[in-house]
Amino acid sequence: MDTNLRIELLKTISETAGASGFEGRIREVIIKEITPNVDSVTVDNMGNIVAFRKGKESKKIMLAAHMDEIGFIVSHIDDNGFIRFNPLGGFDPKTLTAQRVIIHGKQDIYGVMGSKPIHLMSEDERGKQIKITDFYIDPGMGKEDVVNIVSIGDSVTRDRELIEMGDCINGKSLDNRISVYVLIEALEKLKKTQLPYDTYAVFTVQEEVGLRGAQVATLKIQPDFGIAIDTTIAFDVPGSQPHEQISKLGAGAGIKIMDSSVIADQRMVAYMKKIADDATIKWQPELLPAGGTDTANLQKMVKGGAIAGAISIPTRHIHSVIEMVNKQDVRSSIDLLAEAIKNIDKLIV
Numbered sequence: 001m002d003t004n005l006r007i008e009l010l011k012t013i014s015e016t017a018g019a020s021g022f023e024g025r026i027r028e029v030i031i032k033e034i035t036p037n038v039d040s041v042t043v044d045n046m047g048n049i050v051a052f053r054k055g056k057e058s059k060k061i062m063l064a065a066h067m068d069e070i071g072f073i074v075s076h077i078d079d080n081g082f083i084r085f086n087p088l089g090g091f092d093p094k095t096l097t098a099q100r101v102i103i104h105g106k107q108d109i110y111g112v113m114g115s116k117p118i119h120l121m122s123e124d125e126r127g128k129q130i131k132i133t134d135f136y137i138d139p140g141m142g143k144e145d146v147v148n149i150v151s152i153g154d155s156v157t158r159d160r161e162l163i164e165m166g167d168c169i170n171g172k173s174l175d176n177r178i179s180v181y182v183l184i185e186a187l188e189k190l191k192k193t194q195l196p197y198d199t200y201a202v203f204t205v206q207e208e209v210g211l212r213g214a215q216v217a218t219l220k221i222q223p224d225f226g227i228a229i230d231t232t233i234a235f236d237v238p239g240s241q242p243h244e245q246i247s248k249l250g251a252g253a254g255i256k257i258m259d260s261s262v263i264a265d266q267r268m269v270a271y272m273k274k275i276a277d278d279a280t281i282k283w284q285p286e287l288l289p290a291g292g293t294d295t296a297n298l299q300k301m302v303k304g305g306a307i308a309g310a311i312s313i314p315t316r317h318i319h320s321v322i323e324m325v326n327k328q329d330v331r332s333s334i335d336l337l338a339e340a341i342k343n344i345d346k347l348i349v
Helices: 007-015 024-037 143-147 174-189 212-221 266-278 295-300 327-342
Strands: 040-043 049-053 057-066 071-077 083-088 100-104 108-114 136-138 155-158 163-165 168-171 197-204 225-233 253-259 283-287 307-315 323-326
Touching: 007 024, 007 168, 007 174, 024 040, 024 049, 024 174, 024 197, 057 174, 057 212, 057 295, 057 327, 071 143, 083 155, 168 174, 168 327, 174 197, 174 225, 174 307, 174 323, 174 327, 197 212, 212 295, 225 253, 225 295, 225 327, 253 266, 253 327, 266 283, 266 307, 266 327, 295 307, 307 323, 307 327, 323 327
Parallel strands: 057 197, 057 225, 225 307, 253 283
Antiparallel strands: 040 049, 049 197, 071 083, 071 155, 083 136, 100 108, 100 155, 108 136, 163 168, 168 323, 253 307
């Protein structure tokens, strides 16, 4: 299968900073990329990007891919210049040890996630799970220099380059920048196609802190149909049991059945399966026992509810700095999304 992915574009999307509530930089990247392929682009008061394509009929389909990434916010600078922080989104603390981060103050500066050295830990301390409050950020300079650049309330993001690794792509923030890329590429693929319904492609904000942007956008748009695009867990690694794996890299685009916040509409599930089979697109079912996506708000923030589902991209090492996706799964997700949009009038209600 020819994956035919624009890796340089994906690299830019992955590496651009945009923690929850601080999405300005990634918003600029997305707007520049999508503007030639849609009828209009607006930004709402929350910061969501709403790209619109006029359809043959006035029914509405809303697509949602969140552009924010998990990050941190500066909460304190001590007398020695070390920075304390609060998380923006959910982190597994063990993945933070000795990682480089970028503090976005008056200018961007690097820092290192520090904690008590193992050599100085007691036996009891070594046996305990590290907590996020055990970490500080070391910017490598004293307080006087730090406070000239950094203020309480500045955002902090992870520092990691996106690379190709065998059949995969590896980098930070693929949750959910891989879905941002998929939605951009679907719009590119459909730019000369007459769409059946009015189509709203929304790049949402603040998903990682409570699905907030999607709630606002859905309330405004009031779609008849909704498709979220997000990552899901691929626990297809040593030590896992088959029933724990959720999804597998290389097994195709995930079609969401449910997660902890939503049960996908069975009409949408059946429609996506048929679309995938008819177009010979590789897919796999996805049931996520914990965690939610924008799908929930697409479904319930509409009077009477919307017919909603999601395309889920299998991702290993999720919510760390080395998230990994399979190139063929990404291609399958682009193709499935494009086919689902252009044939949405065939969904049987």
